[in-house]
Amino acid sequence: MNISLSITKNIHDWLFSIMPESVASIVEMVLIGLLYLVIFAILGLFLVLLERRIAAWFQLRIGPNRVGFQGLLQTMADALKLLSKELTGTTKADKFLYNLAPYFVIVSSLMALAVIPFTKEFHAFDINIGIFFLIAISSIGVIGILLGGWASNNKFALIGAMRSGVQTISYELSVALSLLTMIIITGSLQLSEIIEIQKNGWLIVQGHIPAIIAFMIFMISGTAESNRAPFDMVEAESELGAGFHTEYSGMKFAYFFLAEFINMFIIAAIAATVFFGGWLSPFGITESIPWLGVFWFLGKTFVLVFLMMWFRWTFPRLRVDQLLTLEWKYLLPINLVNIVIMALIVWLNLTIQF
Numbered sequence: 001m002n003i004s005l006s007i008t009k010n011i012h013d014w015l016f017s018i019m020p021e022s023v024a025s026i027v028e029m030v031l032i033g034l035l036y037l038v039i040f041a042i043l044g045l046f047l048v049l050l051e052r053r054i055a056a057w058f059q060l061r062i063g064p065n066r067v068g069f070q071g072l073l074q075t076m077a078d079a080l081k082l083l084s085k086e087l088t089g090t091t092k093a094d095k096f097l098y099n100l101a102p103y104f105v106i107v108s109s110l111m112a113l114a115v116i117p118f119t120k121e122f123h124a125f126d127i128n129i130g131i132f133f134l135i136a137i138s139s140i141g142v143i144g145i146l147l148g149g150w151a152s153n154n155k156f157a158l159i160g161a162m163r164s165g166v167q168t169i170s171y172e173l174s175v176a177l178s179l180l181t182m183i184i185i186t187g188s189l190q191l192s193e194i195i196e197i198q199k200n201g202w203l204i205v206q207g208h209i210p211a212i213i214a215f216m217i218f219m220i221s222g223t224a225e226s227n228r229a230p231f232d233m234v235e236a237e238s239e240l241g242a243g244f245h246t247e248y249s250g251m252k253f254a255y256f257f258l259a260e261f262i263n264m265f266i267i268a269a270i271a272a273t274v275f276f277g278g279w280l281s282p283f284g285i286t287e288s289i290p291w292l293g294v295f296w297f298l299g300k301t302f303v304l305v306f307l308m309m310w311f312r313w314t315f316p317r318l319r320v321d322q323l324l325t326l327e328w329k330y331l332l333p334i335n336l337v338n339i340v341i342m343a344l345i346v347w348l349n350l351t352i353q354f
Contacts, residue, residue, distance in 0.1 A: 008121070032124055040110055040262060045075040047261040050302075051309055058313040085250035090153055093247065097151035102248070102255035104144025109262040112137045116269045117191050119279045119293035130191040131183060134270060135176050138225065141259065142168040145227075145234070148256070149244035160243025163320065164234040167224060170327045171231075174221035177335040181214040181342045182207065182274050191273055198277040208350070210342040215275045217331055217338075222267035223308050224323070226260060230315040233323055268304035269297075276300050 011031075015024040049064065049072070056063025064071030089098060115130050115137075117123040127133060142164055149161020185207050186194045197203070204211045224231035235243035245256045272278060278300075279293030318326070 036110060036114060036124065040113060040258075043265055044258040044261050045079060047265060047305070048078070048257075049075045050305070051261070051312075054306065054309045055313050058310075079254070082250055082254040087250045087252060088247075090247055092153040094151040094153070097147045098247075099252070101144045101148035101151060102252045104147065105141050105259040106144075106255045108137050108140040108144070109259045109266065111140075112266050113262065115191065116266065117195060117273060117278055118297055119291065120192070122294060123192065126190065126192050128188075128190045131179050131189045131194075131274075134266075135172070135179070138175075138263075138266075139168075139172060141263070145244050145256075148248065152244075152247040154247050156242075157244050157246045160234050160246070164227060164244060167227070167231065167234060167323060170324060171221040171224040171331075174217055174327060174331045174335055175225055177332070177339060178214040178218040178221065179270075179274060181210060181335070181339050184339070184342050184346050185211075191278070194274060195278040195280060198280055202275065202277045202282075204275040207342060208345060210338050210345065211275065213334065213338050214342070215271065217335055218271055218275075219267075219304070219307065221327075221331060222271070223264075223311055224327070226263040226267055228260065228264060228308065229312040230317050231323060232317060233320050264305060264308055265301065268301045268308065271304050272297060272300035 011028075015027055018024075019027070052074070053063045053071075055061075064074035067074045067077045089095075112134055114125040115127070115133055117126065145164040145168075146161045149157040149159075149164070152158070182194075182203055183189060185203055186197050188194060188197075194203075198206075200206070204215055207214070227234045235245075245253055248256065279297040281292065281296050
């Protein structure tokens with residue numbers, strides 16, 4: 001038995017020995033929830049620091065270098081600043097919806113994170129409709145953005161929220177269809193099963209050129225769905241100030257800000273899981289040493305995170321019409337043709353096996 005299973009089994013047995021079964025089950029769920037909240041916070045702080053360092057590298061600047069060793073505590077200082085800031089708002093805002101909106105965004109990101117398999121054992125919510133669940137949950141976040149923009153009673157926030165609705169609904173199609181292309185190979189929506197199938201080779205290799213096309217479309221659409229540059233028309237500082245969160249401050253603003261970075265990690269994690277074998281090592285090491293899987297998973301994920309950051313600091317922002325033209329005139333038709341080609345490859349049994 002490996003270390004992680006041994007630890008979780010010991011905690012499980014201890015809880016059930018000192019309290020009733022129903023109470024112990026609730027306590028276990030609370031502990032798992034707290035663990036994921038800690039992961040959520042640490043990931044958010046690290047990704048903000050990583051973004052600032054990569055931006056500085058691309059722009060030949062130094063980046064954060066004052067707070068802590070080599071600026072490692074800069075994002076923690078920023079978080080403390082946001083925690084201590086006054087929560088401002090407008091008198092004409094719809095108070096209930098205005099305060100509710102940030103929680104839609106942050107909760108949807110946290111729920112999506114729970115389905116991601118970090119290793120074979122470190123997987124909080126392994127359900128047989130994992131991909132479908134992720135697509136459904138990702139659709140909830142845009143409700144928070146729409147509520148925030150509308151409830152702020154600010155025209156710039158409302159324009160940003162309306163753009164977000166159009167953009168997210170449009171690019172969700174390409175995200176879903178690119179994942180559907182890979183589901184044709186696996187025949188399963190369960191993420192753990194999708195990883196098991198890749199013991200014979202990553203799906204991006206097994207699926208020939210259609211798998212590579214699906215990966216490229218997924219990364220472009222995922223970047224757009226998370227409202228990151230060059231698809232950040234939702235915030236567009238030069239036009240809308242800060243877009244849908246113009247009227248937010250303090251921790252409410254931090255929720256929106258943090259959710260964007262966590263959504264970027266989730267997009268990269270899904271791509272690493274579906275296309276690149278998740279926690280599996282290409283050398284079979286994770287079979288003999290399971291805990292190494294988390295390093296392989298995070299390594300693949302952060303390579304893709306770097307790719308998304310590369311997008312941001314390389315390409316200029318698109319106009320709204322260009323944004324929608326890219327999806328409806330190019331990505332969607334390519335996706336539909338790609339699905340048909342992948343179905344033919346599977347039907348003719350031409351997938352590559354190792």
